[in-house]
Amino acid sequence: MAHPAAHRETSPPFPAIPVGWFYLGRATSLRAGPIRAELGGRQFVGFRDATGRAVALDGQCSHLGASLSAGTVVNGRIRCPLHGWEYDGDGRCVHISASCQIPPSARQIAFPTAQFGPHLAFFNAPAAAYAFPFFEGATPADLLPAEPFDFVVNAPWYMISANAFDLQHFRVAHDRTLAGDHRVDTPSPFARRITAEFDVTGHSLRDRLTRRFSGPRVRMTVTSWAGTVILVTAAFRRTTSYGMVFVRPLQPGVSGSLRSLVRVVVWIPRRRNRLARAILDPIDAAIRRRFIRAFLRPDVMASDGVRYTPGSLIEADAELAAYLRWLATVCRGETNRQEVEVSDERL
Numbered sequence: 001m002a003h004p005a006a007h008r009e010t011s012p013p014f015p016a017i018p019v020g021w022f023y024l025g026r027a028t029s030l031r032a033g034p035i036r037a038e039l040g041g042r043q044f045v046g047f048r049d050a051t052g053r054a055v056a057l058d059g060q061c062s063h064l065g066a067s068l069s070a071g072t073v074v075n076g077r078i079r080c081p082l083h084g085w086e087y088d089g090d091g092r093c094v095h096i097s098a099s100c101q102i103p104p105s106a107r108q109i110a111f112p113t114a115q116f117g118p119h120l121a122f123f124n125a126p127a128a129a130y131a132f133p134f135f136e137g138a139t140p141a142d143l144l145p146a147e148p149f150d151f152v153v154n155a156p157w158y159m160i161s162a163n164a165f166d167l168q169h170f171r172v173a174h175d176r177t178l179a180g181d182h183r184v185d186t187p188s189p190f191a192r193r194i195t196a197e198f199d200v201t202g203h204s205l206r207d208r209l210t211r212r213f214s215g216p217r218v219r220m221t222v223t224s225w226a227g228t229v230i231l232v233t234a235a236f237r238r239t240t241s242y243g244m245v246f247v248r249p250l251q252p253g254v255s256g257s258l259r260s261l262v263r264v265v266v267w268i269p270r271r272r273n274r275l276a277r278a279i280l281d282p283i284d285a286a287i288r289r290r291f292i293r294a295f296l297r298p299d300v301m302a303s304d305g306v307r308y309t310p311g312s313l314i315e316a317d318a319e320l321a322a323y324l325r326w327l328a329t330v331c332r333g334e335t336n337r338q339e340v341e342v343s344d345e346r347l
Helices: 025-031 159-166 203-215 274-302 315-331
Strands: 019-027 036-039 044-050 054-058 070-072 078-079 093-095 115-116 119-123 143-145 150-155 176-178 183-188 191-200 216-227 229-235 241-248 259-269
Touching: 019 025, 019 044, 019 241, 025 044, 025 119, 044 119, 054 115, 078 093, 143 274, 150 274, 159 191, 159 216, 159 229, 159 241, 159 259, 159 315, 183 315, 191 203, 191 315, 203 274, 241 274, 259 274
Parallel strands: none
Antiparallel strands: 019 119, 036 044, 044 054, 070 078, 115 119, 143 259, 150 259, 176 191, 183 191, 191 216, 216 229, 229 241, 241 259
């Protein structure tokens, strides 16, 4: 039976653009020059400074707003393509060709960056509220990433990570059967984690191969870091796969719909044998990437048009409601609340 508040709908308590870590690009791309990222209509530019450090700055020149990603990197400085103003890795303007005087306003905001394997991420605030997360018990050197793949989902950014806490959904989707109870905890003020075991009960070729080569049961751990980075560990009896999901809000389309870009990087454990690493690991990574992309595609289709309407939630949505309330507190900076209690009044 629906909750008594089912007819009360409120505006979602989430910002259009959250604060968190976002995908910047491949580290090797910086060899060719600056790279550009966009978030909510704002430009960011990445490059390597004079020390070789990967940096990210506000992407539009403080002079007249030209796109710095269209410029060049000279001696570790990003040079504006319009008037040649040069900025160092800290965002300070250090040279103006047409003037000996550098005005105080000639400065770009600098943003924290992190490298994980061959990839780069940036935090869209001058100081990172938390370190870039990685899979528990593993380092980038332990794992091999496959080629990233993207989905565009017709849903707001905060509903992407909420999918992992939607137990109603997991009881009817993916040809997986929930085996026993689930566990939810907050390993960090900025992270919420759910762990559960599932039996692989589907009859598709993909599921039959999964049972044969990986195992009939999987222990899934999904950790949402402020809703912008989601770490997924799928531990089978014979192997473990890892998925790193980046969520980026997109500008509303012509219909005003809220959309999100979802970028997924699949990782596999590296083999110990050097020859096997060189030959088998890339093949294994490519196969798992294909399987996981096919596994996620139905979620993308089913999530088309999903919106947060608190008044429509029922008791079976308790975990989903608790997650969304937790995420709202993170967005408001109320990270001292480690656990969010479920109550009838707030469901």
